[in-house]
Amino acid sequence: EIVLTQSPGTLSLSPGERATLSCRASQSVSSSNLAWYQQKCGQAPRLLIYGASFRATGIPDRFSGSGSGTDFTLIISRLEPEDFAVYYCQQYGSTPFTFGPGTKVDIK
Amino acid sequence: EVQLLESGGGLVQPGGSLRLSCAASGFTFSSYAMTWVRQAPGKGLEWVSSISSSGGRIYYADSVKGRFTISRDNSKNTLYLQMNSLRADDTAVYFCAKGGGAYCFSRFDPWGQGTLVTVSS
Numbered sequence: 275e276i277v278l279t280q281s282p283g284t285l286s287l288s289p290g291e292r293a294t295l296s297c298r299a300s301q302s303v304s305s306s307n308l309a310w311y312q313q314k315c316g317q318a319p320r321l322l323i324y325g326a327s328f329r330a331t332g333i334p335d336r337f338s339g340s341g342s343g344t345d346f347t348l349i350i351s352r353l354e355p356e357d358f359a360v361y362y363c364q365q366y367g368s369t370p371f372t373f374g375p376g377t378k379v380d381i382k
Numbered sequence: 383e384v385q386l387l388e389s390g391g392g393l394v395q396p397g398g399s400l401r402l403s404c405a406a407s408g409f410t411f412s413s414y415a416m417t418w419v420r421q422a423p424g425k426g427l428e429w430v431s432s433i434s435s436s437g438g439r440i441y442y443a444d445s446v447k448g449r450f451t452i453s454r455d456n457s458k459n460t461l462y463l464q465m466n467s468l469r470a471d472d473t474a475v476y477f478c479a480k481g482g483g484a485y486c487f488s489r490f491d492p493w494g495q496g497t498l499v500t501v502s503s
């Protein structure tokens with residue numbers, strides 16, 4: 275099983291600041307089958323990034339993903355008020371598909 | 383517009399059974415893999431099971447293997463999750479999600495709003 279570790283656990287930032295979220299896998303994620311999801315309180319998760327770096331339909335370009343192998347990064351270039359949420363990385367290259375524990379981005 | 387609507391959740395006693403449904407619309411259901419993901423109260427996301435577009439490939443998390451059964455009816459555009467021998471730690475919101483293609487090894491997008499399953503005496 276591929277274990278995903280996300281850091282930091284919580285990121286306290288102000289609107290307009292840059293957020294850098296990390297996701298590390300216990301073994302290489304095949305074909306960069308790595309996704310990022312955003313979840314707001316009481317809502318379903320929403321796909322942001324897939325294939326490590328491809329933005330999903332309708333996702334603003336302030337969200338970007340990078341990485342390969344075992345190290346992946348999600349960057350939000352300038353935080354908007356609606357971006358404060360929990361972010362999960364997930365690998366879908368091998369079963370069991372696994373999620374990271376999440377990074378909460380909250381308002382400083 | 384793609385829509386996924388889960389139903390069938392509720393309160394069930396330990397050892398009991400429930401069947402969840404996910405009604406899909408807005409896309410060619412028979413062409414896409416589908417997945418169930420759950421989230422225990424206040425916790426993170428846990429993948430439960432995935433099924434390929436034809437139903438020929440099925441995968442389960444170890445935590446539910448032998449107790450849960452995923453299935454689909456492509457004529458009714460509906461995904462199912464039969465849950466037997468339910469335990470307290472199965473308490474969660476259960477989401478269905480559409481895959482990115484016919485096979486299970488793909489992103490989950492979009493997700494339904496979820497249905498709450500509570501296992502308690």
